[in-house]
Amino acid sequence: MKVLICQNHAAAIERTAGLIVDHVARRPDAVLGLATGGTMLPLYERLATLYSEGEVSFANVTSFNLDEYVGIAPAHPASYHSYMKEVLFSHVDIGESRTHLPLGNSPDVQAEAERYEAAIAAAGGLSLQLLGIGQNGHIGFNEPTSSLGSRTRIKTLTESTRTANRQYFGPDETPPAYAITMGVGTILAARECLLLATGRAKAQAVAAMIEGPVSAVCPASALQLHPHATIVLDREASGDL
Ligand code: GLP
Numbered sequence: 001m002k003v004l005i006c007q008n009h010a011a012a013i014e015r016t017a018g019l020i021v022d023h024v025a026r027r028p029d030a031v032l033g034l035a036t037g038g039t040m041l042p043l044y045e046r047l048a049t050l051y052s053e054g055e056v057s058f059a060n061v062t063s064f065n066l067d068e069y070v071g072i073a074p075a076h077p078a079s080y081h082s083y084m085k086e087v088l089f090s091h092v093d094i095g096e097s098r099t100h101l102p103l104g105n106s107p108d109v110q111a112e113a114e115r116y117e118a119a120i121a122a123a124g125g126l127s128l129q130l131l132g133i134g135q136n137g138h139i140g141f142n143e144p145t146s147s148l149g150s151r152t153r154i155k156t157l158t159e160s161t162r163t164a165n166r167q168y169f170g171p172d173e174t175p176p177a178y179a180i181t182m183g184v185g186t187i188l189a190a191r192e193c194l195l196l197a198t199g200r201a202k203a204q205a206v207a208a209m210i211e212g213p214v215s216a217v218c219p220a221s222a223l224q225l226h227p228h229a230t231i232v233l234d235r236e237a238s239g240d241l
Pocket of ligand 1: 035039066067134135139140141165
Protein backbone atom coordinates (compact mmCIF):
# COMPACT_ATOMS: atom_id res chain seq x y z
CA MET A 1 0.00 0.00 0.00
CA LYS A 2 1.50 3.28 -1.11
CA VAL A 3 0.20 6.25 0.90
CA LEU A 4 0.64 9.73 -0.60
CA ILE A 5 -0.12 12.59 1.79
CA CYS A 6 -0.61 15.85 -0.09
CA GLN A 7 -0.27 19.36 1.32
CA ASN A 8 -3.88 20.29 0.68
CA HIS A 9 -7.09 19.34 -1.09
CA ALA A 10 -6.10 20.81 -4.46
CA ALA A 11 -2.80 18.93 -4.44
CA ALA A 12 -4.58 15.64 -3.66
CA ILE A 13 -6.94 16.15 -6.61
CA GLU A 14 -4.05 17.06 -8.90
CA ARG A 15 -2.04 14.03 -7.83
CA THR A 16 -4.94 11.62 -8.32
CA ALA A 17 -5.83 13.10 -11.73
CA GLY A 18 -2.16 12.79 -12.72
CA LEU A 19 -2.09 9.10 -11.75
CA ILE A 20 -5.20 8.41 -13.86
CA VAL A 21 -3.82 10.34 -16.84
CA ASP A 22 -0.53 8.40 -16.56
CA HIS A 23 -2.43 5.10 -16.42
CA VAL A 24 -4.44 5.92 -19.56
CA ALA A 25 -1.29 7.17 -21.34
CA ARG A 26 0.41 3.83 -20.62
CA ARG A 27 -2.69 1.91 -21.54
CA PRO A 28 -5.09 3.77 -23.88
CA ASP A 29 -7.51 0.80 -23.77
CA ALA A 30 -7.65 0.93 -19.96
CA VAL A 31 -10.64 -0.61 -18.19
CA LEU A 32 -11.36 1.90 -15.45
CA GLY A 33 -13.46 1.17 -12.41
CA LEU A 34 -15.07 4.48 -11.46
CA ALA A 35 -16.46 5.84 -8.20
CA THR A 36 -19.07 8.44 -7.33
CA GLY A 37 -19.60 10.68 -4.30
CA GLY A 38 -18.71 14.24 -3.41
CA THR A 39 -14.98 13.49 -3.20
CA MET A 40 -14.85 12.62 -6.89
CA LEU A 41 -16.54 15.81 -8.16
CA PRO A 42 -13.40 18.02 -8.28
CA LEU A 43 -11.39 15.06 -9.61
CA TYR A 44 -13.73 14.52 -12.57
CA GLU A 45 -13.81 18.29 -13.16
CA ARG A 46 -10.01 18.27 -13.33
CA LEU A 47 -9.98 15.25 -15.70
CA ALA A 48 -12.47 17.06 -17.98
CA THR A 49 -10.16 20.09 -18.02
CA LEU A 50 -7.12 17.94 -18.80
CA TYR A 51 -9.09 16.34 -21.64
CA SER A 52 -10.06 19.77 -23.02
CA GLU A 53 -6.39 20.78 -22.91
CA GLY A 54 -5.45 17.68 -24.94
CA GLU A 55 -3.58 16.05 -22.02
CA VAL A 56 -5.64 12.82 -22.10
CA SER A 57 -8.09 10.95 -24.32
CA PHE A 58 -10.66 8.44 -23.11
CA ALA A 59 -11.66 7.38 -26.66
CA ASN A 60 -10.49 3.80 -26.17
CA VAL A 61 -11.19 3.54 -22.45
CA THR A 62 -13.92 1.27 -21.06
CA SER A 63 -15.48 2.08 -17.70
CA PHE A 64 -17.40 0.18 -15.05
CA ASN A 65 -18.84 2.07 -12.12
CA LEU A 66 -18.72 0.56 -8.68
CA ASP A 67 -22.38 0.74 -7.82
CA GLU A 68 -25.91 2.00 -8.35
CA TYR A 69 -28.97 2.36 -6.13
CA VAL A 70 -31.63 -0.34 -6.38
CA GLY A 71 -35.02 0.88 -7.57
CA ILE A 72 -33.65 4.07 -9.11
CA ALA A 73 -34.01 4.49 -12.88
CA PRO A 74 -30.93 5.66 -14.82
CA ALA A 75 -32.71 8.94 -15.65
CA HIS A 76 -33.40 9.78 -11.97
CA PRO A 77 -31.38 12.89 -11.09
CA ALA A 78 -29.82 11.19 -8.04
CA SER A 79 -28.85 8.00 -9.91
CA TYR A 80 -25.18 7.30 -10.40
CA HIS A 81 -25.93 7.05 -14.14
CA SER A 82 -26.99 10.74 -14.03
CA TYR A 83 -24.04 11.70 -11.84
CA MET A 84 -21.50 10.16 -14.21
CA LYS A 85 -23.08 11.68 -17.30
CA GLU A 86 -23.26 15.09 -15.70
CA VAL A 87 -19.81 15.28 -14.15
CA LEU A 88 -17.62 13.26 -16.50
CA PHE A 89 -19.01 11.37 -19.48
CA SER A 90 -20.60 14.39 -21.20
CA HIS A 91 -17.31 16.33 -20.90
CA VAL A 92 -14.85 13.79 -22.32
CA ASP A 93 -14.55 11.61 -25.43
CA ILE A 94 -15.47 8.26 -23.86
CA GLY A 95 -18.03 6.47 -26.08
CA GLU A 96 -21.39 5.92 -24.35
CA SER A 97 -21.36 2.22 -25.28
CA ARG A 98 -18.07 1.83 -23.43
CA THR A 99 -19.48 3.12 -20.12
CA HIS A 100 -21.17 0.68 -17.76
CA LEU A 101 -23.14 0.98 -14.54
CA PRO A 102 -25.37 -1.61 -12.88
CA LEU A 103 -29.03 -1.18 -13.79
CA GLY A 104 -30.63 -0.35 -10.45
CA ASN A 105 -34.19 -0.67 -11.71
CA SER A 106 -33.68 -4.04 -13.40
CA PRO A 107 -36.68 -6.35 -12.82
CA ASP A 108 -34.22 -8.96 -11.51
CA VAL A 109 -31.50 -7.18 -9.59
CA GLN A 110 -29.80 -10.41 -8.52
CA ALA A 111 -29.40 -11.48 -12.16
CA GLU A 112 -28.28 -7.94 -13.01
CA ALA A 113 -25.51 -8.16 -10.40
CA GLU A 114 -24.29 -11.45 -11.85
CA ARG A 115 -24.46 -10.07 -15.40
CA TYR A 116 -22.41 -7.03 -14.32
CA GLU A 117 -19.69 -9.13 -12.71
CA ALA A 118 -19.50 -11.27 -15.89
CA ALA A 119 -19.29 -8.14 -18.06
CA ILE A 120 -16.24 -6.93 -16.11
CA ALA A 121 -14.56 -10.30 -16.63
CA ALA A 122 -15.48 -10.29 -20.33
CA ALA A 123 -13.79 -6.89 -20.68
CA GLY A 124 -10.58 -8.48 -19.38
CA GLY A 125 -10.94 -7.25 -15.79
CA LEU A 126 -10.32 -3.79 -14.36
CA SER A 127 -6.92 -2.26 -15.05
CA LEU A 128 -7.43 0.53 -12.50
CA GLN A 129 -10.13 0.85 -9.86
CA LEU A 130 -10.74 4.35 -8.51
CA LEU A 131 -12.23 4.42 -5.02
CA GLY A 132 -13.53 6.78 -2.40
CA ILE A 133 -14.15 5.73 1.20
CA GLY A 134 -17.27 6.05 3.34
CA GLN A 135 -17.04 7.42 6.87
CA ASN A 136 -17.68 3.88 8.10
CA GLY A 137 -14.89 2.44 5.95
CA HIS A 138 -17.07 1.25 3.08
CA ILE A 139 -15.76 1.02 -0.48
CA GLY A 140 -18.31 0.99 -3.26
CA PHE A 141 -21.35 0.12 -1.16
CA ASN A 142 -19.57 -2.67 0.69
CA GLU A 143 -20.73 -1.75 4.15
CA PRO A 144 -18.97 -2.99 7.32
CA THR A 145 -19.13 -6.81 7.67
CA SER A 146 -19.13 -7.28 3.87
CA SER A 147 -17.27 -10.44 2.96
CA LEU A 148 -13.76 -9.61 1.76
CA GLY A 149 -14.20 -12.17 -1.03
CA SER A 150 -17.57 -10.83 -2.19
CA ARG A 151 -18.49 -10.21 -5.82
CA THR A 152 -21.10 -7.89 -7.36
CA ARG A 153 -24.35 -8.30 -5.43
CA ILE A 154 -27.13 -6.50 -3.58
CA LYS A 155 -26.21 -4.81 -0.29
CA THR A 156 -28.42 -3.21 2.32
CA LEU A 157 -27.23 0.32 3.03
CA THR A 158 -26.54 1.28 6.61
CA GLU A 159 -28.46 4.07 8.28
CA SER A 160 -25.32 6.26 8.33
CA THR A 161 -24.77 5.83 4.58
CA ARG A 162 -28.42 6.62 3.86
CA THR A 163 -28.15 9.71 6.03
CA ALA A 164 -24.93 10.81 4.28
CA ASN A 165 -26.57 10.38 0.85
CA ARG A 166 -29.92 11.94 1.78
CA GLN A 167 -28.72 15.32 0.47
CA TYR A 168 -28.84 13.98 -3.11
CA PHE A 169 -32.55 13.12 -2.91
CA GLY A 170 -35.57 15.38 -2.82
CA PRO A 171 -37.15 16.32 0.55
CA ASP A 172 -40.14 14.05 -0.17
CA GLU A 173 -38.06 11.09 -1.31
CA THR A 174 -36.87 8.21 0.81
CA PRO A 175 -33.21 7.48 0.03
CA PRO A 176 -32.82 3.93 -1.34
CA ALA A 177 -32.24 1.14 1.16
CA TYR A 178 -30.33 -1.16 -1.21
CA ALA A 179 -27.64 -0.91 -3.85
CA ILE A 180 -26.00 -3.16 -6.43
CA THR A 181 -22.29 -2.94 -5.75
CA MET A 182 -19.10 -4.57 -6.94
CA GLY A 183 -17.86 -6.78 -4.13
CA VAL A 184 -14.64 -6.34 -2.17
CA GLY A 185 -13.32 -9.34 -4.11
CA THR A 186 -14.25 -7.67 -7.42
CA ILE A 187 -12.33 -4.56 -6.33
CA LEU A 188 -9.30 -6.53 -5.15
CA ALA A 189 -9.16 -8.29 -8.55
CA ALA A 190 -8.39 -4.94 -10.27
CA ARG A 191 -4.77 -4.78 -11.35
CA GLU A 192 -4.35 -1.39 -9.62
CA CYS A 193 -6.43 0.37 -6.99
CA LEU A 194 -6.38 4.11 -6.39
CA LEU A 195 -8.28 5.49 -3.39
CA LEU A 196 -8.81 9.20 -2.84
CA ALA A 197 -9.90 10.53 0.57
CA THR A 198 -10.09 14.18 1.51
CA GLY A 199 -11.32 16.10 4.54
CA ARG A 200 -11.34 15.62 8.30
CA ALA A 201 -14.55 13.52 8.25
CA LYS A 202 -12.64 10.67 6.60
CA ALA A 203 -9.65 10.64 8.98
CA GLN A 204 -10.91 7.85 11.24
CA ALA A 205 -11.90 5.56 8.37
CA VAL A 206 -8.55 6.26 6.68
CA ALA A 207 -6.62 5.31 9.83
CA ALA A 208 -8.62 2.08 10.16
CA MET A 209 -7.98 1.29 6.49
CA ILE A 210 -4.23 1.84 6.67
CA GLU A 211 -3.24 1.05 10.24
CA GLY A 212 -6.05 -1.15 11.49
CA PRO A 213 -6.32 -4.91 11.19
CA VAL A 214 -7.55 -6.33 7.87
CA SER A 215 -11.15 -6.86 8.80
CA ALA A 216 -14.62 -6.87 7.31
CA VAL A 217 -15.47 -4.27 9.98
CA CYS A 218 -13.55 -1.82 7.77
CA PRO A 219 -13.95 -3.15 4.19
CA ALA A 220 -11.36 -0.64 2.88
CA SER A 221 -8.71 -2.37 5.04
CA ALA A 222 -8.78 -5.20 2.46
CA LEU A 223 -6.68 -2.89 0.27
CA GLN A 224 -3.74 -3.76 2.57
CA LEU A 225 -3.77 -7.11 0.75
CA HIS A 226 -3.61 -5.57 -2.72
CA PRO A 227 -0.19 -5.55 -4.41
CA HIS A 228 -0.74 -2.23 -6.25
CA ALA A 229 -2.91 -0.02 -4.05
CA THR A 230 -2.24 3.71 -3.87
CA ILE A 231 -3.98 5.91 -1.29
CA VAL A 232 -4.02 9.67 -1.94
CA LEU A 233 -4.89 11.84 1.06
CA ASP A 234 -4.94 15.49 1.91
CA ARG A 235 -3.57 16.55 5.32
CA GLU A 236 -6.99 16.53 6.94
CA ALA A 237 -7.82 12.98 5.87
CA SER A 238 -4.43 11.81 7.14
CA GLY A 239 -5.01 13.47 10.54
CA ASP A 240 -5.54 10.26 12.54
CA LEU A 241 -2.57 8.34 11.12
C1 GLP B 1 -20.84 6.64 -1.44
C2 GLP B 1 -20.35 5.75 -2.63
C3 GLP B 1 -18.89 5.44 -2.51
C4 GLP B 1 -18.16 6.71 -2.06
C5 GLP B 1 -18.54 7.02 -0.64
C6 GLP B 1 -18.00 8.35 -0.14
O1 GLP B 1 -21.94 6.19 -0.78
N1 GLP B 1 -21.08 4.53 -2.86
O2 GLP B 1 -18.39 4.95 -3.75
O3 GLP B 1 -16.78 6.52 -2.12
O4 GLP B 1 -19.91 6.87 -0.40
O5 GLP B 1 -18.72 9.41 -0.65
P1 GLP B 1 -18.25 10.94 -0.51
O6 GLP B 1 -17.11 11.10 -1.44
O7 GLP B 1 -19.46 11.73 -0.94
O8 GLP B 1 -17.88 11.13 0.91
